[in-house]
Structures are given as C-alpha cells and as structure tokens.
Amino acid sequence: MIRRWEPMLDQLVRERYPRLLSRATLLCGTRHDAEDLVQDALVATFGGRARFESVAEAEHYVRRAIATKYVDRARRLGRERDVHRRLAGERATVVEIDLPGLTRELVDALSVLAPRVRACVVLRYLDDMTIRETAQSLGISEGAVKRYTSDGVSLLNAALGTTSADAESIVVQPNAQPNVQPKEARRGA
Known part of the structure; x- marks a missing residue:
C-alpha cells in the first residue's frame, strides 16, 4: 500500500x-x-x-x-x-592501585595526561605491549601510538623531574622512584 x-x-x-x-x-x-x-x-x-x-x-x-x-x-x-x-x-579520579613499583607520584602524573596519551603510555610501558599491539588495541595507527607515547613520556619526565635519552620508555622499578630510561635498559631489567 x-x-x-x-x-x-x-x-x-x-x-x-x-x-x-x-x-x-x-x-x-x-x-x-x-x-x-x-x-x-x-x-x-x-x-x-x-x-x-x-x-x-x-x-x-x-x-x-x-x-x-x-x-x-x-x-x-x-x-x-x-x-x-x-x-x-579536571584531574582524573585517583584510584588506589597496588602494582609493584608504581609510586603515588607516577600515578598522579599519569592522571593528568590526556586519555589517549595515558592509554598509550600505560599499554606500552606498564602492560609491556608492542607498538603494533597498542595500536590494534586502541584502534589507532602505529604512528599515532609513537607520537602519543613520546608526548606522554615527555610530560611524565617534566612532571617527575626525570630525564630520558630517547623518551622511548618508562621503567618502574619495585620500591623505587619512577625512572625513565632508554629502551635497551628496560629490556635488560
């Protein structure tokens, strides 16, 4: 009809x-x-x-x-x-977490990162995902993961007063202050 x-x-x-x-x-x-x-x-x-x-x-x-x-x-x-x-x-709500090697300073510094930057840093260096895995997980390009991660590590360096030779990786050592180091040092730890 x-x-x-x-x-x-x-x-x-x-x-x-x-x-x-x-x-x-x-x-x-x-x-x-x-x-x-x-x-x-x-x-x-x-x-x-x-x-x-x-x-x-x-x-x-x-x-x-x-x-x-x-x-x-x-x-x-x-x-x-x-x-x-x-x-x-606004700062993200701080959730109490108990992961070995994470200091309150690092958690606070992560909380001020933009959501996508924070996700890239956490997946890459705290969950130890590769660039490809991070990109697939977030549905973004590998280049974007590299950029967000680099920006995030730079912001973390500034917030924590640390330095990094290549701003590529962040290492959190148990019971120690967060330390930003080159990738080779992280793989050997």
Missing part, C-alpha cells in the same frame, strides 16, 4: 535534491555532512503525517528542517566540546 506522502517524497528527491544538498553544504561545509543533514531533514519532515499540497511546499518544510537540524547539531556539538574542555581540565 502506497502512503499518500510517498509520491510527494519521491518527486521532491528527484527534482529538488541537488538544491537541498547545496543548501545543506553551505551550512555544513562538507558534502558528506550535508548528505546526512538532508537525510535527517527528510526523515523529520516525512516521518510524521506529512500533508503537502505541492512539491514546493514540501521543499519549503525540508529547507526549514535542514536549518533547524543544523542548528540543533551545532548546539549539541558545542555542548559536547564544552563538556570535553571542562573535563580535560
């Missing part, structure tokens, strides 16, 4: 889709985002009990829906960015 609005939707998409997509692209900036926006607007317009007398009237409603959906999306993304910005400035 064909619903009353289906022929109107088909005609609108056939005749006016390029114009709707152009309008959405002006708002979004990318064709991909514009296609999603037009799709959302079409669903919002025709998802209910759409009753339009002409394609021009239907197009008018879809154009309004495009603008409304764009503003709603921008507001939502803005709120998400604000939340991320606020949370990024």
Whole structure:
C-alpha cells in the first residue's frame, strides 16, 4: 500500500535534491555532512503525517528542517566540546592501585595526561605491549601510538623531574622512584 506522502517524497528527491544538498553544504561545509543533514531533514519532515499540497511546499518544510537540524547539531556539538574542555581540565579520579613499583607520584602524573596519551603510555610501558599491539588495541595507527607515547613520556619526565635519552620508555622499578630510561635498559631489567 502506497502512503499518500510517498509520491510527494519521491518527486521532491528527484527534482529538488541537488538544491537541498547545496543548501545543506553551505551550512555544513562538507558534502558528506550535508548528505546526512538532508537525510535527517527528510526523515523529520516525512516521518510524521506529512500533508503537502505541492512539491514546493514540501521543499519549503525540508529547507526549514535542514536549518533547524543544523542548528540543533551545532548546539549539541558545542555542548559536547564544552563538556570535553571542562573535563580535560579536571584531574582524573585517583584510584588506589597496588602494582609493584608504581609510586603515588607516577600515578598522579599519569592522571593528568590526556586519555589517549595515558592509554598509550600505560599499554606500552606498564602492560609491556608492542607498538603494533597498542595500536590494534586502541584502534589507532602505529604512528599515532609513537607520537602519543613520546608526548606522554615527555610530560611524565617534566612532571617527575626525570630525564630520558630517547623518551622511548618508562621503567618502574619495585620500591623505587619512577625512572625513565632508554629502551635497551628496560629490556635488560
């Protein structure tokens, strides 16, 4: 059974889709985002009990829906960015852990790293994963793992007052202060 609005939707998409997509692209900036926006607007317009007398009237409603959906999306993304910005400035909750060789200073220094940087450092040097294993575990490239790890070790060095010849590895020795050393020293420990 064909619903009353289906022929109107088909005609609108056939005749006016390029114009709707152009309008959405002006708002979004990318064709991909514009296609999603037009799709959302079409669903919002025709998802209910759409009753339009002409394609021009239907197009008018879809154009309004495009603008409304764009503003709603921008507001939502803005709120998400604000939340991320606020949370990024807060220290992560310190959880009491009992791992041999981890000092309170190291745990505190790790807690201020950005989440992805922290994950790379922990997986690479505390869980002893390879670069490839870390990349697969986090779903990022090996180059990103190297960069995040290097940045993390540099930040840890600064926070802990330690130094490293190559900023490649972090060694935590039992009952000792955290020590950042070259990779060769870590493998021999």
